[in-house]
Amino acid sequence: MAGFPPIPAGGTILLHRASVPAALLEGDHGPADADGLALMEIGIAGGRIAHLRPAAAMPPDGAVDLDGGQVWPLPVEPHAHLDKGHILPRAPNPDGSFGSAIAAVAEDRRANWTAEDIRRRFSFALRCAEAYGTAGIRTHLDSDGAQAAVTWPVFAELREAWRGRVALQGVALISIDGYATPEGEALAARVAEAGGLLGGISNFPGATPEALEAALDALFRLADRHGLDIDLHVDESVDPSAATLGPVARAAIRHRFHGRVTCGHCCSLSVQEPGTVDRVMDLVAEAGITVVSLPVVNGYLQDRAPGRTPRLRGVTPLHELRARGIPVLLGGDNCRDPFHAYGDHDMIEVFTDAVRIGHLDKPFGDWPAAVTAGPAALLGMADHGRIRPGAPADLLLFRARRMDELLARRRGERIVLRGGEPAPTELPDHRELDDLFPRGG
Numbered sequence: 001m002a003g004f005p006p007i008p009a010g011g012t013i014l015l016h017r018a019s020v021p022a023a024l025l026e027g028d029h030g031p032a033d034a035d036g037l038a039l040m041e042i043g044i045a046g047g048r049i050a051h052l053r054p055a056a057a058m059p060p061d062g063a064v065d066l067d068g069g070q071v072w073p074l075p076v077e078p079h080a081h082l083d084k085g086h087i088l089p090r091a092p093n094p095d096g097s098f099g100s101a102i103a104a105v106a107e108d109r110r111a112n113w114t115a116e117d118i119r120r121r122f123s124f125a126l127r128c129a130e131a132y133g134t135a136g137i138r139t140h141l142d143s144d145g146a147q148a149a150v151t152w153p154v155f156a157e158l159r160e161a162w163r164g165r166v167a168l169q170g171v172a173l174i175s176i177d178g179y180a181t182p183e184g185e186a187l188a189a190r191v192a193e194a195g196g197l198l199g200g201i202s203n204f205p206g207a208t209p210e211a212l213e214a215a216l217d218a219l220f221r222l223a224d225r226h227g228l229d230i231d232l233h234v235d236e237s238v239d240p241s242a243a244t245l246g247p248v249a250r251a252a253i254r255h256r257f258h259g260r261v262t263c264g265h266c267c268s269l270s271v272q273e274p275g276t277v278d279r280v281m282d283l284v285a286e287a288g289i290t291v292v293s294l295p296v297v298n299g300y301l302q303d304r305a306p307g308r309t310p311r312l313r314g315v316t317p318l319h320e321l322r323a324r325g326i327p328v329l330l331g332g333d334n335c336r337d338p339f340h341a342y343g344d345h346d347m348i349e350v351f352t353d354a355v356r357i358g359h360l361d362k363p364f365g366d367w368p369a370a371v372t373a374g375p376a377a378l379l380g381m382a383d384h385g386r387i388r389p390g391a392p393a394d395l396l397l398f399r400a401r402r403m404d405e406l407l408a409r410r411r412g413e414r415i416v417l418r419g420g421e422p423a424p425t426e427l428p429d430h431r432e433l434d435d436l437f438p439r440g441g
């Protein structure tokens with residue numbers, strides 16, 4: 001069976017007939033096809049992209065002929081939970097619901113989240129992500145009470161250890177009313193010290209509009225004081241009365257906030273009245289907020305009840321938000337924990353599922369940027385997410401040529417190039433974590 005042609009080691013490669021999403025190319029790329037792909041030649045030298053031009057009719061001497069196989073920049077994950085991943089064998093979700101997920105994680109955190117436990121699972125997740133070619137990950141970190149003092153040092157240690165392989169960003173995750181307390185102030189100082197972001201859940205129990213506004217004011221003041229960006233979990237519910245996205249946008253506007261604000265989920269926007277949705281989207285656009293959608297996990301958790309088929313899928317209005325000029329990114333969220341039993345930290349799988357769920361294929365247009373250039377910009381990885389001369393040759397090579405080939409075959413053949421060198425793509429075995437689960441789980 002034909003596979004990839006041999007890729008020379010040494011960092012000097014000439015890729016002939018590479019199909020690249022035109023949305024991820026800078027410079028002259030000639031016409032794109034119906035899938036938004038342009039046929040390119042990519043020259044790599046010294047670990048960087050040396051040149052980029054439309055593919056010639058005949059392969060240049062010494063070229064690696066990809067025969068139309070796609071080439072993407074390495075993807076970037078804008079929203080993960082690497083501290084709670086891979087606990088499922090010891091923390092099952094009895095009914096798959098959102099409420100049960102919160103309870104199961106809280107119990108597991110209380111009983112098991114030592115530094116070593118987090119380090120083991122977090123490292124496992126990073127090895128999966130690395131094998132799939134991920135260049136960077138923004139992860140939320142449960143930061144309630146004493147947990148912050150355990151988790152953040154492990155995060156900082158792993159961020160250093162993985163620098164140059166998978167870039168990491170951390171976001172504090174608490175209920176946002178906590179920022180109006182001395183403990184919240186201390187957390188903000190800790191996060192600033194660690195170079196992280198402030199975040200949390202904007203829907204908290206018993207929140208009146210006044211209490212929500214006060215909590216948001218405390219959050220934005222702390223972010224402003226420490227010069228931190230904000231990344232929130234917003235309206236992760238298909239109850240239309242979950243309506244904190246508008247207040248978050250108004251708070252960003254009211255505080256004339258200079259940092260970047262990201263809102264994840266925004267599920268209830270999918271079930272609110274059209275007039276309300278329009279008004280909220282106007283505010284989100286005015287506030288300059290980036291929306292991160294997590295379609296797979298929304299589908300897993302939302303509208304779930306025993307013996308009943310879900311009707312509401314909780315996916316935020318991706319197309320409508322983007323039509324307003326609001327940056328919309330796609331993330332994987334949870335893997336093998338009570339919030340999502342599955343997942344393996346593969347952003348191409350996230351893209352594949354999101355295309356199917358959100359109808360992102362007519363046309364594909366620049367949706368590939370939602371897992372590459374968009375998150376790279378959000379994480380401040382200016383050198384990543386696009387294919388352009390001078391950028392590091394951090395590339396994902398697929399045998400798949402057309403988008404239907406890429407999306408048809410889950411985890412099809414791929415090569416990861418990091419700095420122009422083929423990188424290992426072997427996945428860690430789930431058995432490696434067995435000792436974390438008493439009696440085999």
Ligand SMILES: [Zn+2]
Nearest residue numbers: 081140233333
């Ligand atoms: Zn999340």
